[in-house]
Amino acid sequence: MKSLSCDVLVVGAGPAGSSAALSSAKENLDVIIVDKKELPSKIACAETISEGFFQYLPFKIPSKLLGNRLKGIKFYYKEFYIKRDKGIWWKSFTINRREFDPFVLKLAIDEGATFLASTEFVNLRCSSNYIVDKVLLRDNEGNKIFVYPKILIAADGVQSSVLDAIGISKTKAYSIGYIKSHEVHDLDLPNTDDKYGHVYFGEFADGAYGYIFPKSRNVANIGVASLTDKELDKRYKKFLRIISRKIGRGTNKIDRSGVAPITGFSDDIAYGNTLLVGDAANQNFKPFVEGILPGVICGSIAGQVAVQCLNDVKNIRRFYKKSIREKIGKFFRESDALNDILIHVYDxxxxxxxxxxxxxxxxxxxxxxxxxxxxxxxxxxxxxxxxxxx
Ligand SMILES: Cc1cc2nc3c(=O)[nH]c(=O)nc-3n(C[C@H](O)[C@H](O)[C@H](O)COP(=O)(O)OP(=O)(O)OC[C@H]3O[C@@H](n4cnc5c(N)ncnc54)[C@H](O)[C@@H]3O)c2cc1C
Structure with missing residues (x-):
């Protein structure tokens, strides 16, 4: 059994957690970041990031990490077709999360954060006003590690076990969207179609959409999102049949299926001395559930709030909410309003x-x-x- 103390403990080394660790470590805080997996690992994602968010990032993404540049998105429903490519928000890049996530983590480590790989959050002790003073972790050999943090940052994704341990449950209807997705190889996208994202609507994706985000003419992340997990495999196959006329059959290479939070941006993003970031805090933009760069941006804010509130956590919730609102709150409000309408229409x-x-x-x-x-x-x-x- 090992005991550690630190200023900030970050659980989860996805884009949001690593970014939080980076911004706290930059200010010389003593930061530990843990992930239950050995990175890089299987990541559920279509790996596409909007250029619109670049201006809000705490660091520049090296051009070697930016893949295929998509000029816009084409939308389809039966005979209806719309192309959007005017303005920065429709433009995007594909990335490889197996490179991007370790890149952000390395920035944090280079600033002095300590990374514990294959180390899982198990439980915590907190007072009635949610002040966490002790966290139990377990490494891959089953050894217990006790950590005594001043501030805890929960960046452990959509089904956050930190949130569960604090005693908060996400029970709202339609709080999670389901996505069946693969990186598909051996495709034959028509010339120029590899320079656009493609989004389809119909019965196969009731309440959501089917997508193709091409990494090249032969490789694309393809998926079907839905508000229920009912018959998702069947609907994914149906979608593949629909698009095969246009892009060929291809071979499913890497499974990228997963779940995404679709509950709106909430004020419940801090409890006691715990800050929630990324998917754990629903910090993605709907209806596309784009969460990589929003997670990085909000993670960076959380790390700075930890610095400000290190020795006085009573204002932490107010500071955090205010900082997020000021930086990208407008986008969250708009995306949530749109999402509420779409859920209502589906319901x-x-x-x-x-x-x-x-x-x-x-x-x-x-x-x-x-x-x-x-x-x-x-x-x-x-x-x-x-x-x-x-
Ligand atoms: C199929 C699919 C497609 C998507 N496509 C896109 C897209 O194209 N563009 C986009 O921007 N977003 C996309 N998203 C959303 C995006 O993937 C997430 O918003 C983003 O990964 C959130 O980052 P995060 O750091 O909050 O969480 P995650 O990336 O989920 O990272 C959480 C980390 O916490 C770790 N963890 C979990 N539990 C524990 C524990 N108990 N102890 C220790 N560690 C733990 C996990 O191992 C993981 O590394 C997609 C999501 C899905 C499901």
């Missing part, structure tokens, strides 16, 4: 829900216009959208 099984999804994802209609539209009767909604989207 109420609107007849024209796929057209509504097409209009929402492509930002043909903003959330205010969509709210107004939904006040019309079903026939008028459909008529309006068919005219608007043609």
């Amino acid at each position: 109420k099984k609107y007849k024209s829900r796929f057209l509504i999804e097409l209009a929402a994802f492509s930002y043909t209609l903003g959330y205010r216009e969509l709210r107004k539209l939904l006040k019309l009767d079903e026939n008028n909604i459909e008529k309006f959208l068919k005219e608007k989207l043609t």
